[in-house]
């Protein structure tokens with residue numbers, strides 16, 4: 001049996017240099033997210049809060065990353081920076097190889113529309129609109145034609161198991177169903193990354209597990225996901241866990257041991 005996946009990487013690989021890196025970015029093989037010394041300060045009265053403090057890391061295409069840490073450690077601030085809802089006080093951020101740290105509000109909004117899907121703990125659906133209309137909305141903003149919109153609404157709701165609820169308004173849906181509508185809405189424009197801030201925080205265990213299963217399925221189909229969670233059982237489904245504290249990344253663990261196995265998209269585990 002050959003357990004080794006090839007020899008060690010050549011020591012001089014890094015010297016292959018910047019040209020290779022740029023080539024990789026152009027071909028879409030570079031990191032989808034690259035943060036370099038990113039800091040976000042807030043000024044509250046006289047004092048300064050380092051909500052995100054000199055954070056650097058890459059996320060490759062197709063990764064499923066969980067961002068964990070105590071309340072106030074900077075998770076939401078970091079996710080909002082990654083999602084171009086906010087810009088760093090200092091440092092550089094490349095999304096799909098494109099520097100976004102200095103873009104104007106308008107350009108940032110355009111990047112968000114093309115590349116980013118967001119889901120939140122409180123769903124943020126439009127209350128007076130049906131599930132179908134909520135899912136359609138981002139396509140209206142993106143100028144997708146009505147016929148294609150209808151087709152994509154139907155398949156997006158189908159994909160989250162909510163085709164029969166298309167004409168229900170949010171107040172006629174359970175929390176888990178609302179979050180599934182939010183997932184359909186966040187993915188209908190085919191973003192490069194899906195960002196989720198405590199998406200199971202308002203849900204019971206079973207509805208939360210359904211959401212995690214959906215996220216795993218989307219990830220298995222190639223979508224890059226960054227998920228903020230308090231819940232270790234949720235974080236265990238990610239392929240990588242970043243632990244935050246006081247605005248810094250304390251730990252970056254690849255392939256953390258799975259608590260629950262057998263979920264779709266989970267890597268097969270050999271029993272000893």
Ligand code: ADP
Pocket residue numbers: 042043044049050051069070071072073074075076077078
């Ligand atoms: P988490 O999501 O991990 O709970 P946050 O990113 O929300 O943490 O907050 C990180 C730190 O930044 C906290 O100390 C918080 O009080 C502060 N903070 C967040 N947003 C603001 C804001 N808009 N103005 C001032 N301070 C903020």
Ligand code: MG
Pocket residue numbers: 075076077
């Ligand atoms: Mg938060």
